[in-house]
Amino acid sequence: xxxxxxxxxxxxxxxxxxxxxxxxxxxxxxxxxxxxxxxxxxxxxxxxxxxxxxxxxxxxxxxxxxxxxxxxxxxxxxxxxxxxxxxxxxxxxxxxxxxxxxxxxxxxxxxxxxxxxx
Amino acid sequence: xxxxxxxxxxxxxxxxxxxxxxxxxxxxxxxxxxxxxxxxxxxxxxxxxxxxxxxxxxxxxxxxxxxxxxxxxxxxxxxxxxxxxxxxxxxxxxxxxxxxxxxxxxxxxxxxxxxxxxxxxxxxxxxxxxxxxxxxxxxxxxxxxxxxxxxxxxxxxxxxxxxxxxxxxxxxxxxxxxxxxxxxxxxxxxxxxxxxxxxxxxxxxxxxxxxxxxxxxxxxxxxxxxxxxxxxxxxxxxxx
Numbered sequence: 001x002x003x004x005x006x007x008x009x010x011x012x013x014x015x016x017x018x019x020x021x022x023x024x025x026x027x028x029x030x031x032x033x034x035x036x037x038x039x040x041x042x043x044x045x046x047x048x049x050x051x052x053x054x055x056x057x058x059x060x061x062x063x064x065x066x067x068x069x070x071x072x073x074x075x076x077x078x079x080x081x082x083x084x085x086x087x088x089x090x091x092x093x094x095x096x097x098x099x100x101x102x103x104x105x106x107x108x109x110x111x112x113x114x115x116x117x118x
Numbered sequence: 119x120x121x122x123x124x125x126x127x128x129x130x131x132x133x134x135x136x137x138x139x140x141x142x143x144x145x146x147x148x149x150x151x152x153x154x155x156x157x158x159x160x161x162x163x164x165x166x167x168x169x170x171x172x173x174x175x176x177x178x179x180x181x182x183x184x185x186x187x188x189x190x191x192x193x194x195x196x197x198x199x200x201x202x203x204x205x206x207x208x209x210x211x212x213x214x215x216x217x218x219x220x221x222x223x224x225x226x227x228x229x230x231x232x233x234x235x236x237x238x239x240x241x242x243x244x245x246x247x248x249x250x251x252x253x254x255x256x257x258x259x260x261x262x263x264x265x266x267x268x269x270x271x272x273x274x275x276x277x278x279x280x281x282x283x284x285x286x287x288x289x290x291x292x293x294x295x296x297x298x299x300x301x302x303x304x305x306x307x308x309x310x311x312x313x314x315x316x317x318x319x320x321x322x323x324x325x326x327x328x329x330x331x332x333x334x335x336x337x338x339x340x341x342x343x344x345x346x347x348x349x350x351x352x353x354x355x356x357x358x
Contacts, residue, residue, distance in 0.1 A: 034283075035276070035283055036284050036286075039285070053284075055192050055284055057288055060285070060286075081255075
């Protein structure tokens with residue numbers, strides 16, 4: 001199974017926060033969504049979350065759902081308050097210049113999917 | 119205390135998604151027919167039709183609260199209601215600076231700026247249906263710096279509602295109230311710190327004006343008094 005470090009390397013992601021956590025975070029799958037209510041309802045523990053949202057609430061959602069980390073897309077810059085909260089909650093945040101579509105496609109190529117038992 | 123029935127969230131023909139018959143004159147006559155004493159004009163990311171509605175409403179003794187329904191960076195809709203043109207249009211300027219893109223009338227609809235006599239002054243070419251680059255926290259601060267009211271729109275709706283977009287109401291966000299599209303949903307909104315509820319129509323069509331409203335018991339029909347009602351100050355109260 002891949003770690004967040006493997007994914008960060010393969011997708012050349014910029015590390016916004018939580019760089020020291022990447023190699024010990026095992027990625028069990030992935031979820032993509034920009035409506036946080038939907039992510040709360042459907043994301044599962046251990047998944048990496050792909051989103052364009054940068055509000056501090058993304059940290060609370062990732063922490064509450066025990067997601068392994070967040071990939072922010074389209075090169076968006078997470079707010080300072082978000083990074084601070086992420087550090088406190090030990091949630092790695094990575095940034096890609098690519099769109100959600102391309103990030104998810106790359107993740108699937110690496111075997112990180114949303115299907116159970118993969 | 120006087121009683122005021124208010125529908126604080128009405129779109130005009132400036133909103134691309136609103137009917138072209140949502141002219142200032144029609145909105146005011148419909149508001150009068152529905153027994154409203156106060157109306158809020160909140161077009162998407164723009165306030166350019168507020169003056170024309172005000173001029174029509176003044177003749178009918180209806181108070182207009184000038185506002186905007188601003189789309190934040192998180193794609194949350196926030197109502198910004200102001201007591202003065204200076205405040206309203208200075209926020210509009212910031213909204214415009216942070217709103218990118220050009221409207222496509224065929225795709226999204228016409229954005230008609232009119233005067234009080236329903237003469238067409240022009241068509242806004244801004245992408246009013248789009249999202250600004252302003253974060254929700256920044257927007258609430260900008261509204262409060264201008265003594266305005268910041269109300270999260272249709273919190274009980276998934277699309278563009280704060281709970282749908284952000285999962286829950288962010289802790290420490292200094293909203294003045296939450297707007298319900300359906301007053302019976304008030305108990306379904308989880309809040310860490312309880313905020314007052316208003317209800318309004320979000321009318322995009324004439325017949326919807328006043329379909330939902332909030333009753334305020336206060337001294338005068340203005341944003342200062344609405345703020346006092348929201349906190350139940352000195353015998354003022356409200357009901358949805």
